[in-house]
Amino acid sequence: MRSYRKELWFSIPTRRAMLNITPQVQDCLRESGITEGILLVNAMHITASVFINDDEPGLHQDYEAWLERLAPHEPIRQYRHNNTGEDNADAHLKRQVMGREVVVAVTAGKLDFGPWEQIFYGEFDGRRRKRVLVKIIGE
Numbered sequence: 001m002r003s004y005r006k007e008l009w010f011s012i013p014t015r016r017a018m019l020n021i022t023p024q025v026q027d028c029l030r031e032s033g034i035t036e037g038i039l040l041v042n043a044m045h046i047t048a049s050v051f052i053n054d055d056e057p058g059l060h061q062d063y064e065a066w067l068e069r070l071a072p073h074e075p076i077r078q079y080r081h082n083n084t085g086e087d088n089a090d091a092h093l094k095r096q097v098m099g100r101e102v103v104v105a106v107t108a109g110k111l112d113f114g115p116w117e118q119i120f121y122g123e124f125d126g127r128r129r130k131r132v133l134v135k136i137i138g139e
Helices: 022-032 057-070 080-084 089-098
Strands: 002-011 017-020 037-043 048-053 101-107 118-123 129-138
Touching (some): 017 057, 022 037, 022 118, 022 129, 089 118
Antiparallel strands (some): 037 101
């Protein structure tokens, strides 16, 4: 059994964004040389997410609107966390809903996806550099 590890770094200039990172993850899989196994992708920051869904702009707009209804950014004073001088309590809640990581089977050297599945990096408090871990275990 072999393992592979790589960090992907992102600098999102806006507070929120959803970025399709499937091509970067596929590059990692090729680099690893692993053809059968399990691939983990996880956000290494508490205000960012990794999730799997469809790469459809309307869906991304729906996510944005839905998440903002669940955990609105403003008014900032509505969150106790922001009493520390932060303004990102909503980003922590959005990350909790969207999830920290995804696990994908690797079969015959490819991501074993269902129809339309893609891997996304969700940023909820951007404007600084953050990383995503890719870990692949297999043969």
